[in-house]
Amino acid sequence: MFWASYLLAALAVILAWPVPVMLSRARWPARAPKTALILWQAIALAGGLSMIGAMLTWGLEPLGDNLLAGLRGLAALLASYQPAPGLDLIHVFALSAALLLGVHLVFTLLLTYYRIAKQRHRHRTLLNLLSSPAKDSPKTLVINHPAPVAYCLPGGSGSVTVLSEGLMELLTPAELQSVLQHERAHLNQRHDLLLWAFAAWRAALPWLPTSQLAQRAVNELIEMLADDAALETTDRPTLIRAVALVAGGERPAGSAAGAPARELLSPEEAQALTSANRLRRLLTPMAPLGRAAQSLVLAGAALLLAVPTVLLLAPGLAG
Amino acid sequence: MATLGELERAVMDLLWEQNGRPEGENALTANELRDSLARRGGTTKDGKELAVTTVLTVLSRLEKKSLVQRERDIRPHRYRAVTSREAHTVELMHEVLGSxxxxxxxxxxxxxxxxxxxxxxxxxxxxx
Incomplete structure (x- = not known):
């Protein structure tokens, strides 16, 4: 069981630092944003699983040969109130750390959800009083403000896209339509769920390179996905003009809630880079990543999830 | 005027109109609000005339949402908007845009x- 915990620890370290750094520097995600998003999710899930798993298996070592036997041993121990031979302070410490980290991750996820939901509710209340429905598009509200702003407010069947009067004056009808398509893609593809999960991941482990890089990458990739969706109904120059005119305006939904203080990049720099990368991608279109390469990445993502799961369960099931 | 939501909006619009006035003149009683709403054709869902109790319900909802402040020192209580319409818009845009x-x-x-x-x-x- 020792070897399993060491392998899990090694995997946790690799997924916490070198892998996300390499992925954040790679150029192919701009050519396959959806596949890249799946890979980031796999990295986060596998990373969390191996962190907790490594401490759990190591801590249970004196109680059983594998995770399942160890857990059975722990249950028997807790039921009998007998002192356990071999379960010394350092193993108890590892077990407590595993438990704490697990609880911390789940709790942060819920807390982040609560914060976002509360902020969104307040925003919606004010919006209902301050905005008026757009004349010719459904589920679209117009707010009286001179800055060019477009954003979406997710909320199930009550989801809306909000446009400012400043934006409507600045853009032609075709450009406005491309902005609407972009925002609706965010809503239809439920990007708010991804932003929530990665904001929570970031809030839970703010000092970890992986959580910072992942959040930034996910923010950028969903913008690219929404751009691609807008391109299905608008021509490229129209979207480029719209993006350039609104650049620096939009801030990813939910990012205001619970943003931690220390950052690799300041939020302004990160946001500007995202706008620049989006424009670069639209100005010089690159061919989508080949089918074989995408399958390879997806297989890699599946493998990332399979390895810690197998390391945790296989020794117990096989023995 | 059908829903409570629409009434809330109408009440806030009236209170925001008063917001620019000097202290003491920027608050309205529930009766004054009801009369203004009635002049603008405010009725309930089934077309009956708006009751003061309905206006009070709307006001207490708005108070709970920290949009309206109640002045309790004299009766009848007077209500005023916590801040201007523009300030609320700025608050919203700040969330979306940053400063x-x-x-x-x-x-x-x-x-x-x-x-x-x-x-x-x-x-x-x-x-x-």
Missing amino acids: ARDREAVLAAFIGSVSAQEAEALRKMLTA
Whole structure:
């Protein structure tokens, strides 16, 4: 069981630092944003699983040969109130750390959800009083403000896209339509769920390179996905003009809630880079990543999830 | 005027209109609000005339949402908007945009991160 915990620890370290750094520097995600998003999710899930798993298996070592036997041993121990031979302070410490980290991750996820939901509710209340429905598009509200702003407010069947009067004056009808398509893609593809999960991941482990890089990458990739969706109904120059005119305006939904203080990049720099990368991608279109390469990445993502799961369960099931 | 939501909006509009006035004149009683709403054709769902109790319900909902403040020192109680319509709009936009200084920083960083070639291509696009 020792070897399993060491392998899990090694995997946790690799997924916490070198892998996300390499992925954040790679150029192919701009050519396959959806596949890249799946890979980031796999990295986060596998990373969390191996962190907790490594401490759990190591801590249970004196109680059983594998995770399942160890857990059975722990249950028997807790039921009998007998002192356990071999379960010394350092193993108890590892077990407590595993438990704490697990609880911390789940709790942060819920807390982040609560914060976002509360902020969104307040925003919606004010919006209902301050905005008026757009004349010719459904589920679209117009707010009286001179800055060019477009954003979406997710909320199930009550989801809306909000446009400012400043934006409507600045853009032609075709450009406005491309902005609407972009925002609706965010809503239809439920990007708010991804932003929530990665904001929570970031809030839970703010000092970890992986959580910072992942959040930034996910923010950028969903913008690219929404751009691609807008391109299905608008021509490229129209979207480029719209993006350039609104650049620096939009801030990813939910990012205001619970943003931690220390950052690799300041939020302004990160946001500007995202706008620049989006424009670069639209100005010089690159061919989508080949089918074989995408399958390879997806297989890699599946493998990332399979390895810690197998390391945790296989020794117990096989023995 | 059918729903409570629409009534809330109408009441807030009336209170916001008073917001620019000096202290003491910027608050309205529930009766005054009901009369103003009735003059603007305010009725309930089934077409009956608006009751003061309905207006009071709407006001207490708005008070709970910290949009309306109640002055309790004299009766009947008077209600006023906590802040102006514009201030609320700014609050909303701040959540979406960050502060004006943030926006300038974004724009500066954006311009700095685009290459000369890209800027030229972009200029062509924008002037096309």
